[in-house]
Amino acid sequence: MSTRAVEENAFDHDVIVVGAGFAGLYTVIHAARRGLRVHGIEAAPGVGGTWFWNRYPGARCDVESIDYSYSFDPELEREWRWSERYATQPEILRYLEHVADRFEARTHYSFNTRVTGASWDETAQCWHVDTDDGRRATAAWLVMATGPLSTPIVPEITGRDSFAGQILQTSAWPSEPVDFTGKRVAVIGTGASGIQVIPLIAEDAAEVVVYQRTANYSVPAFNFDLDDAEWATQQTGLARRRELSWKSPAGSPWSSHLEPFADLDDEAREAVFNEAWQRGGVLFAKAFRGQTIEREINDAARDFFERKLAERIANDTTRSALTPVGHALGTKRICTDSGYYETYNLPHVHLVSLRTEPITEMTPAGITTTAGAREFDIIVYATGFDAMTGALTSIEIRGRDGRLLRDEWADGPITLLGVGLPGFPNLCVLNGPGTPSVFANMALTSEQQGRFALELIDYCTNAGYSSAEARADAAEAWTQHTQDVAHATLFGSSDSWYTGANLPGKARAFLPYAGGFDQFCARAEAVIDNGFTGFVLSER
Incomplete structure (x- = not known):
């Protein structure tokens, strides 16, 4: 479905999901299955997320294909036939396109549309989401499935823009083949x-x-x-x-x-x-x-x-x-x-x-x-990304009382289970800081994160709550736990993009959750089972 064919009133929804990679697709598909009015917004012309943009030769997943796939539908698992132990980018993209078509996910998306800002309306208890085509989307809930490795960085080098030859980025590779024959390449x-x-x-x-x-x-x-x-x-x-x-x-x-x-x-x-x-x-x-x-x-x-x-x-x-x-x-x-x-x-x-x-x-x-x-x-x-936080801090996201997420995270992100943010009601972040994300198989982390967000939305809707946000002390406790876990290992002694060390000026904090996917899932399930303890649930 063409993005420009979407009617203006299509933005009046229960949930807006930003992103069409593994996490975004899962959330859109299952929000629709739950009867929610859901709309997705994606900057690329199609689905795939990181697998749409990273088209460079040799791009391949380092998780085995049979594992790097959705587990929520047995028929889907049986009908898709992987060709290699470790799938290449084109095959993973075809898989995600197949999933999108099979579950009619594209009908819920605006493609070629980039989110430029989002602001919480306390009076209306909803999010206003602005896009680069001048439109404003409105929804009670905003789910950011923008990916942990989706904001490329290019180092500041004197004269960088003066180079007269061809410049390529692995993270934004052209769709047409690049001919390196006989070329001098750096x-x-x-x-x-x-x-x-x-x-x-x-x-x-x-x-x-x-x-x-x-x-x-x-x-x-x-x-x-x-x-x-x-x-x-x-x-x-x-x-x-x-x-x-x-x-x-x-x-x-x-x-x-x-x-x-x-x-x-x-x-x-x-x-x-x-x-x-x-x-x-x-x-x-x-x-x-x-x-x-x-x-x-x-x-x-x-x-x-x-x-x-x-x-x-x-x-x-x-x-x-x-x-x-x-x-x-x-x-x-x-x-x-x-x-x-x-x-x-x-x-x-x-x-x-x-x-x-x-x-x-x-x-x-x-x-x-x-x-x-x-x-x-x-x-x-091939210089990497503003990992885990860059896709969120590059957007003007304003929560309660106009607070800007970029400023709130200036000294490092504070989250509850990575999903909830104090001061940002009805905002769910998937595979962000404080989650296993890049430490685990992200096909499964995306399912777990998307389901958690939808369980929260359902719980609030059924109980009559108009908003939910992470309680400040609970988020601080979770964030401290993620740091303690990391520093109890050898990870805490290493500089890497896990800590923001690859980007000058970025606050140092250990960003993924190093305690294990299984342990994280158990903690998340306990929060769900206890009526979303750690979240402040409010009525209009």
Whole structure:
């Protein structure tokens, strides 16, 4: 349904949902199922969220396809056939488009429409939502499903806008193919997207120069096609797989080795690490229980990683520059790659460490560092996001008495279970700060978060409450709990985008909930069962 074909009165709804990724789609579908007048607003021309925008070559999920999908409809699970262990961006986007069509979600959306502001009307007990086409939407409830990694950042570099060649961002990749054949290409950034895109650019480019600020841990994906036999096996065990996922710390069926690290000898430990390595990607961080808590276990995992790295990179200097330092293994999300480190063995691929050779300026011809200038035809920014909070603080969201969310979070976000915000009645944030979100399988976190918001809406509607907001002391207690949990692990000692350290000037706080998806779900269910304790429920 075209956004411009939506009538003006279509904005008079019970619920407005901003975003059409996993969380937004789930919430729109289930709000409609509950009989609520729901309308979605999405800046992109279609559904998909992060999987609409991140179209760069090699974009792939690091959660197995069978797990990275909705669990709410058995028929949906049976009818969608994944083709690979780890799905690529085009396949995930097709899946979300299929879900949107199957449940007629598009009929509830305005696409190509960006939210510019939202304000709470205390008298009318509703939200007014302004969009970039000059219209105002009105609803009793506002659900922000804008995603934890949806506001890209590009570093401030002298002369950045003077470059005369082609500029690309992994987070806003063009829909048409980019031809790198014979081109001189610079890639700035070696996080997840940089690690995925660099090997594919190197296949065609004449020269690739990678500018790295921080070396990250990356483990091979060991991806494979799902043949009929493997697919049948996965389908047979799917119910059990889902049960394990919902009860796990990360929303996937994989668990750490049952025997404690301290009880095993060196040979047995090596076997456990090797088994976890062969599982691939982020699963290596879960080899042993306590691996991101106890330094001894983490050091052993790091030693294993470095020995594997030595097998993959021929040049000692390059290998040293690509060896992570300064953060424990797993405290920045382990990346999942397909031939990333081996790419540096190619003669036309070069690594520049910005720790020892910082960029001084960009020119029309290319990039200049303290060691000299290089000329390029294309520069690719893979420089990350204003994570967890950026999509919310970039919008003028005003709550009770005109308070601005951006100001309220200037010293760090304060939430109740990540969903409720003091001073912002009837506003629900999904997969934001204070939730497991990026620490877990976000297909399942999106279901859990969307259902919590809709349960709150239903509870208030049925009980005659016109507004609900997080009680200030309850939100402060939850926020303190999230910090205490993180600092009881090795995460608290590492600078990363989990803490806002990737963005100069951003308040430092540990943003995701590190206590485990299973524990978070249990706490959320207890809040629901107790009549939404911690929320202030008011009648008009």
